[in-house]
Amino acid sequence: MKKTGVFLVLMGVFSVAWADDISAWKLPAVPVPKDNPQNAAKVELGHQLLFDNRLSKNDSMNCASCHLPATGGAGPTPRAFGHGGELGRWAPSWVNSAYYTSLFWDGRAASLEEQTGALPGHMGPISAPGEMGGDVDAIVARLNAIPGYKAEFKKAFGEEVTAQNIAKAIASYERTLDATASPFQRYVNGDAKAISPAAKRGFKIFQGKGKCNFCHTPPLMTDNGFHNIGVPQVGPLKEDLGRYEVTKDPADKGKFKTPSLYNSSSFAFLMHDGAFSSLREVIDHYNQGGNPKDANQDVLITKLDLSEKEKSDLIAFLKTLTDERINRIAPPKLP
Numbered sequence: 182m183k184k185t186g187v188f189l190v191l192m193g194v195f196s197v198a199w200a201d202d203i204s205a206w207k208l209p210a211v212p213v214p215k216d217n218p219q220n221a222a223k224v225e226l227g228h229q230l231l232f233d234n235r236l237s238k239n240d241s242m243n244c245a246s247c248h249l250p251a252t253g254g255a256g257p258t259p260r261a262f263g264h265g266g267e268l269g270r271w272a273p274s275w276v277n278s279a280y281y282t283s284l285f286w287d288g289r290a291a292s293l294e295e296q297t298g299a300l301p302g303h304m305g306p307i308s309a310p311g312e313m314g315g316d317v318d319a320i321v322a323r324l325n326a327i328p329g330y331k332a333e334f335k336k337a338f339g340e341e342v343t344a345q346n347i348a349k350a351i352a353s354y355e356r357t358l359d360a361t362a363s364p365f366q367r368y369v370n371g372d373a374k375a376i377s378p379a380a381k382r383g384f385k386i387f388q389g390k391g392k393c394n395f396c397h398t399p400p401l402m403t404d405n406g407f408h409n410i411g412v413p414q415v416g417p418l419k420e421d422l423g424r425y426e427v428t429k430d431p432a433d434k435g436k437f438k439t440p441s442l443y444n445s446s447s448f449a450f451l452m453h454d455g456a457f458s459s460l461r462e463v464i465d466h467y468n469q470g471g472n473p474k475d476a477n478q479d480v481l482i483t484k485l486d487l488s489e490k491e492k493s494d495l496i497a498f499l500k501t502l503t504d505e506r507i508n509r510i511a512p513p514k515l516p
């Protein structure tokens with residue numbers, strides 16, 4: 182008992198020191214791969230491609246159909262709908278996706294370029310039959326036949342449309358979708374009035390009693406890791422094994438990538454399968470200790486005993502993570 186007491190006191194001192202060092206939460210500059218440097222022409226092109234139905238089978242949908250700006254760039258339905266009907270997972274937001282070291286809920290893609298599904302040998306939304314169902318070769322030929330696109334690719338890459346350049350342009354645009362203008366980031370950057378007293382209390386709970394920062398770590402609010410937090414399995418997949426599908430390690434069953442919580446107060450649904458539809462439901466899930474019946478649940482998920490006021494404060498904090506620019510992305514004029 183004594184040892185535990187000393188440990189808890191130390192933990193307390195440590196977390197107070199942590200809570201005061203808000204600069205630890207400053208979002209860094211977005212990492213950019215050497216072979217795809219940012220330029221304005223690429224970014225503009227990526228914006229267009231994101232909203233262009235011509236990248237899909239029968240010109241039926243585009244990236245923003247499933248990553249709806251009005252719901253924070255995340256899915257408007259609990260599970261996404263593509264050419265294969267209802268998919269097993271909810272579409273996470275593309276906000277801050279440039280900071281993730283792997284993409285998708287199970288981390289199966291290594292870069293934003295790879296994630297698009299335009300690169301040969303990589304399945305992703307453009308090429309997946311169940312999603313946009315596009316034929317990449319046909320898309321390349323088609324875009325090359327559109328004078329506006331041909332000229333824009335030339336400006337952005339110095340060459341014509343290729344599968345690689347489609348992937349690169351989309352990734353370049355996504356690298357601009359950071360949440361650095363959120364009230365919380367303004368607060369971190371020194372504007373003490375950017376967030377309310379309730380949100381400041383919530384931020385303390387986030388790093389203290391709530392233990393949220395154990396996985397939603399500074400500076401990105403994600404450890405880029407995978408955890409099983411006992412989310413109810415809903416939707417067409419009877420059991421989604423998550424990270425296990427990539428590693429085949431039984432310890433990874435039911436683990437999903439820790440999301441950066443930015444813009445989550447704008448999402449219509451939350452979690453890999455859209456099991457929850459409000460931050461209140463999420464907090465209640467954590468507060469009850471997740472799902473203790475799930476043998477693989479992370480040991481960090483335990484009952485929290487948060488009061489109603491503490492829950493509201495935590496929600497007030499989470500709301501300060503929303504960068505309104507992400508919610509207002511408008512469809513561009515297409516060539």
Ligand code: HEC
Nearest residue numbers: 243244247261262263270271272273278284285286306312
């Ligand atoms: C049919 C709906 C649908 C369309 C269309 C779609 N997505 Fe997604 N997107 C999803 C779903 C569902 C996931 C999660 C899938 C998974 O984890 O297995 C996802 C995941 C992602 C991720 C990973 C985010 C993260 O946190 O790891 C990015 C980035 C992304 N999509 C970008 C795009 C881009 C770019 C396009 C267009 C080229 C696109 N999406 C088209 C449904 C869609």
Ligand code: HEC
Nearest residue numbers: 391392393396408412437438439440451452453467479481
């Ligand atoms: C053990 C690691 C861990 C801890 C501790 C943790 N989270 Fe999470 N969080 C995750 C993972 C992993 C997911 C995604 C799980 C899934 O989809 O099945 C998630 C999802 C979420 C989401 C949904 C976001 C989205 O895009 O769907 C919110 C909101 C959230 N967490 C807030 C919190 C808060 C608030 C706390 C503290 C009370 C907390 N988390 C504690 C790992 C953790």
